[in-house]
Amino acid sequence: MARNSKGWIAPVAIIVILLVIGVFWFVGQQNSLITLEENVDAAWSEIDNQLQRRSDLIPNLVATVRGFAEQEEEVFTQIADARARLAGAGTVGETAESYGELQSALSRLLVVVENYPQLQSNENFIRLQDELAGTENRIAVARQRYNTTVQQFNTRIRLFPTRIVANRLGLEQREYFEIDETARAVPTVDFGSDD
Amino acid sequence: MRSRARIARTLVLLALLVPGLAGAQQLPSPDGFVNDFAGVISADVEAQIRGISTAVQEQTGAEIAVVTVDSISPYPTIEDYGIALADEWNVGSPEEDNGVILIVAVGERRVRVEVGYGLEGAIPDGRAGAILDDYVLPDLRNNDYGAGLLNGVAAIAQIVADEYGVTLTGVRAETRAPSRGSSVDLSDIVYVVFLLLFVGGRWFFWPLLFAGRRRGFFGGGFGSSGGFGSSGGGPSRFSGFGGGGFGGGGASRGF
Numbered sequence: 338m339a340r341n342s343k344g345w346i347a348p349v350a351i352i353v354i355l356l357v358i359g360v361f362w363f364v365g366q367q368n369s370l371i372t373l374e375e376n377v378d379a380a381w382s383e384i385d386n387q388l389q390r391r392s393d394l395i396p397n398l399v400a401t402v403r404g405f406a407e408q409e410e411e412v413f414t415q416i417a418d419a420r421a422r423l424a425g426a427g428t429v430g431e432t433a434e435s436y437g438e439l440q441s442a443l444s445r446l447l448v449v450v451e452n453y454p455q456l457q458s459n460e461n462f463i464r465l466q467d468e469l470a471g472t473e474n475r476i477a478v479a480r481q482r483y484n485t486t487v488q489q490f491n492t493r494i495r496l497f498p499t500r501i502v503a504n505r506l507g508l509e510q511r512e513y514f515e516i517d518e519t520a521r522a523v524p525t526v527d528f529g530s531d532d
Numbered sequence: 533m534r535s536r537a538r539i540a541r542t543l544v545l546l547a548l549l550v551p552g553l554a555g556a557q558q559l560p561s562p563d564g565f566v567n568d569f570a571g572v573i574s575a576d577v578e579a580q581i582r583g584i585s586t587a588v589q590e591q592t593g594a595e596i597a598v599v600t601v602d603s604i605s606p607y608p609t610i611e612d613y614g615i616a617l618a619d620e621w622n623v624g625s626p627e628e629d630n631g632v633i634l635i636v637a638v639g640e641r642r643v644r645v646e647v648g649y650g651l652e653g654a655i656p657d658g659r660a661g662a663i664l665d666d667y668v669l670p671d672l673r674n675n676d677y678g679a680g681l682l683n684g685v686a687a688i689a690q691i692v693a694d695e696y697g698v699t700l701t702g703v704r705a706e707t708r709a710p711s712r713g714s715s716v717d718l719s720d721i722v723y724v725v726f727l728l729l730f731v732g733g734r735w736f737f738w739p740l741l742f743a744g745r746r747r748g749f750f751g752g753g754f755g756s757s758g759g760f761g762s763s764g765g766g767p768s769r770f771s772g773f774g775g776g777g778f779g780g781g782g783a784s785r786g787f
Contacts, residue, residue, distance in 0.1 A: 463662075464659075467662075479779070
C-alpha cells in the first residue's frame with residue numbers, strides 16, 4: 338500500500354506543481370498584459386483631453402481674430418469644419434487624420450494673422466496663441482507617450498509565449514497615433530498663400 | 533587601419549555595455565537649481581537665483597530650475613529638448629508635480645518655460661508666455677542672460693508663493709553648499725564603484741537607488757546614441773530633484 342502510493346504520488350506531484358506554475362505564469366502574464374492595455378488607454382485619454390482642450394480654445398481664438406480680420410471668412414469656415422470632423426472622429430486613425438486637417442487650418446489662420454500687426458500685439462491674442470501652442474506641445478508629448486505604450490503593448494502580445502495569453506484574452510494590436518509631421522503647427526515659417 | 537577597426541570595435545563594445553545611457557547621454561545631469569552649462573550667468577546672479585529657488589523649495593516644496601545650454605542639438609526644437617530634460621530631471625515633488633524649468637538655448641536664441649503638471653493651473657501657458665515677454669525677454673535681447681533669468685525666476689517664485697498662499701521670507705543669495713567640492717569622501721568612491729559594477733545597469737540599479745523617483749518609462753529616446761556624455765562621470769553632490777512629472781505645458785520664445 339505504502340509502496341503503491343509512493344509510486345503515483347511523485348508524478349502527480351510534479352504534474353500538480355507544473356500546473357500550479359503554469360497557472361501562476363498565465364495569471365501573471367494576463368495581469369501584466371491587462372496593465373499594459375490600461376496604460377495604452379490612459380495614454381490615449383491624455384491625447385483625447387488635450388485635443389478637447391484645443392477644441393475648446395478655438396472659438397475664443399477665432400472670435401479674437403474675427404474682431405480684427407472679419408473678411409477672412411474662408412479660414413474661419415475651414416477651422417469650424419475641421420473642428421467638427423475631429424469631434425466626430427471615432428477611431429485612432431480618423432482622429433489622427435482630422436487632427437492633421439485642423440492643424441493645417443490653424444496654421445493658415447496664423448499665417449493670415451501676420452497681415453494684422455494690431456492683432457499680433459493684442460494681449461488677448463498673444464495669450465490665446467500661447468495656450469494654443471502649449472496645447473499643441475502637450476498633444477505632441479502625449480502622442481509620443483501613447484505611441485511608446487502602444488509599441489510595448491503590440492510587441493508583447495505578438496511575442497511567443499505571451500501571445501497565447503493575449504489570444505485567450507482576445508487582445509488585439511492597437512493603432513499608433515500617426516500624424517503628418519508637416520502638419521505640425523509651425524505658424525511663422527510659411528509664406529502667406531491666401532487665395 | 534587596423535587600430536581604427538579596433539577603436540570601432542571597442543566603441544561598439546562600450547556602446548553595448550551602456551545601453552541604458554544611450555538615450556539620455558545628450559542631456560546633461562542636473563547640478564542644483566542653477567545649471568549654467570553655457571556659462572552665461574555671473575556667480576553673484578547665480579547665487580541670487582539659487583537663493584530664490586531654495587526659499588521656494590523650502591517654503592512651498594515647488595522646485596524652480598534654471599538651465600542654460602549652448603545648443604539643444606540633436607533635439608529639433610526647444611520644446612523637444614525641454615520635455616526630454618523635464619522627463620530626465622523630474623523637477624518638482626512626485627506628489628504635486630510642482631516643478632518649473634526655465635531653459636535658455638544660447639546658440640538657438642530660444643527660451644522656454646517648462647511647467648510641471650501641478651503648476652499648470654497657477655501658470656497656464658498664456659501666463660508663462662507673459663512671464664517671458666515681460667520679465668525675461670528684454671534682458672535676453674541685450675544678452676544679459678543672468679538678469680533675464682533672475683527676473684523670470686523671481687516672477688515665477690512670486691506666482692508659486694501666491695499659489696501656495698505663502699510669503700517668501702529669508703530669500704538670500706545662496707552660495708554653493710560648503711561640503712561640495714574638492715574632497716573625495718567614502719561615498720564618492722562607493723558611488724563610482726557602484727557605477728562601474730553596474731555600468732549599463734541603469735534599469736536594474738538606478739531604480740533601486742531612486743526607488744519611486746522615476747515614473748514610467750517615458751521620456752528619453754528622442755535621438756540615437758552619439759558620443760559619451762559626462763553623465764555618471766564625476767560624482768555630483770546634488771542629490772537630484774524630487775520626481776515631478778511634466779506634460780509639455782509652458783511657453784517658448786525666440787529672442
